[in-house]
Every structure is written in C-alpha cells, then in structure tokens.
Amino acid sequence: EAQVTQNPRYLITVTGKKLTVTCSQNMNHEYMSWYRQDPGLGLRQIYYSMNVEVTDKGDVPEGYKVSRKEKRNFPLILESPSPNQTSLYFCASSYTGPPAGEQYFGPGTRLTVT
Amino acid sequence: QKEVEQDPGPLSVPEGAIVSLNCTYSNSAFQYFMWYRQYSRKGPELLMYTYSSGNKEDGRFTAQVDKSSKYISLFIRDSQPSDSATYLCAMSDLGRGSTLGRLYFGRGTQLTVWP
Numbered sequence: 216e217a218q219v220t221q222n223p224r225y226l227i228t229v230t231g232k233k234l235t236v237t238c239s240q241n242m243n244h245e246y247m248s249w250y251r252q253d254p255g256l257g258l259r260q261i262y263y264s265m266n267v268e269v270t271d272k273g274d275v276p277e278g279y280k281v282s283r284k285e286k287r288n289f290p291l292i293l294e295s296p297s298p299n300q301t302s303l304y305f306c307a308s309s310y311t312g313p314p315a316g317e318q319y320f321g322p323g324t325r326l327t328v329t
Numbered sequence: 330q331k332e333v334e335q336d337p338g339p340l341s342v343p344e345g346a347i348v349s350l351n352c353t354y355s356n357s358a359f360q361y362f363m364w365y366r367q368y369s370r371k372g373p374e375l376l377m378y379t380y381s382s383g384n385k386e387d388g389r390f391t392a393q394v395d396k397s398s399k400y401i402s403l404f405i406r407d408s409q410p411s412d413s414a415t416y417l418c419a420m421s422d423l424g425r426g427s428t429l430g431r432l433y434f435g436r437g438t439q440l441t442v443w444p
Binding site: 219248255256257258259260265271273305307312313318319320321322 | 337361373374375378419430431434435436437
C-alpha cells in the first residue's frame with residue numbers, strides 16, 4: 216500500500232531533550248516536506264526537500280533540523296525542544312514538488328513539550 | 330499580513346445545502362491553487378487543483394479562481410454529512426528560484442454538515 220508513515224504518532228517530552236520524528240514514504244517520491252499545524256495558524260511549512268541531499272527552509276524552520284540521505288526517508292530533528300514546539304506535525308511527499316505534484320500526507324505526530 | 334487568508338469558521342449547514350468556502354491571498358505570483366480536505370485526526374488529502382483563473386468541476390465540487398480579485402472559492406453542492414471536515418486552501422507560484430518547493434496554506438475552515 217502506497218503511504219507515508221510517521222513515528223512516533225504521539226510523543227510527550229521535556230524541554231531540551233533531543234528527539235527525532237521519522238518520516239518514510241514508499242512511493243519513490245522526489246519531494247518531501249514537514250509541516251506543523253497549530254489551532255488558529257493552520258498548516259505551516261517547516262522544511263522541504265526537492266531530492267536527496269537537497270533541503271530548504273520553509274516558513275518556520277527555527278529550532279528544527281532535517282536531513283535527506285535517502286529518497287524514502289526525511290527525519291525531523293528537534294535538537295533542544297521547547298514548549299512552543301508543541302504541535303501536530305505532518306510529513307508529506309509528492310512525485311514532484313509544488314507547483315505540480317499532489318502531496319500525500321502522513322497520519323501526523325502529536326508532540327507535547329513540557 | 331499572512332499571504333493566504335481563510336476564515337476558520339466554524340461553518341454548520343444542513344444536509345443538501347450549497348456550501349461556499351473562500352480564501353484570499355496577497356501574492357499576485359500565485360498561479361496554482363489547491364483545496365485539501367482534512368478529516369478529524371487525519372492528514373490532509375488533495376481535493377481539487379486548478380491552475381490560473383477559471384472554474385473546475387469534479388462531481389459535487391467546484392473550484393473557482395478569480396486572480397483579478399485574488400480570491401478563490403470551493404463550492405460543495407448537495408452537501409452530505411460525510412463532507413464534514415476541515416477544508417484548507419493552498420497556493421504556490423511558478424516555483425522558480427527561492428520559492429521552488431514552497432506551498433502556502435490557509436488556516437482551514439471547519440465544516441459540519443448535519444443530517
């Protein structure tokens with residue numbers, strides 16, 4: 216089944232404890248992206264990757280890191296999480312990036328930083 | 330000012346009603362306009378996709394783009410309880426240079442269709 220998977224789905228952590236949220240797709244998509252979704256603010260792009268070893272900042276990259284060493288994986292790293300990074304995170308992929316290319320979203324990761 | 334503005338609602342309508350969802354935007358370079366639907370506790374899924382101005386119809390759904398007014402709409406005819414979801418508009422430009430790969434979302438409008 217074609218899908219985007221994220222792990223973990225739920226995570227509660229403490230300020231400053233490094234964490235990684237994994238994202239994997241099995242559709243051989245070139246483009247992958249991370250978003251965060253907050254009430255009243257909608258979906259905001261954190262980082263995206265047009266291809267392996269190519270990553271760029273979105274709207275809200277501060278406090279996050281990404282890497283794209285393989286086409287299928289695009290992990291999101293929070294080196295020192297803070298409470299303002301409490302959010303719902305989505306990974307997405309598409310065969311080509313915007314403007315063309317339907318994005319397929321993962322199921323989301325709900326992160327709480329205390 | 331956010332580049333894409335969307336009234337978050339909530340919007341509540343009876344089954345069978347015609348629903349109108351709207352977004353406005355400020356960046357005249359936007360050429361591609363998308364509507365995503367997001368059910369509760371799920372990731373968004375693409376509903377419709379249009380390029381430049383005009384209308385596009387897909388079953389009960391019609392997307393309209395008015396670039397002169399920087400205004401896009403999604404109409405749902407004969408709405409059903411299964412249409413209850415959050416609808417997000419999204420936009421991008423031609424994707425040249427620094428904006429290649431960027432997608433800009435509205436805040437989403439929460440729609441409830443009651444039987």
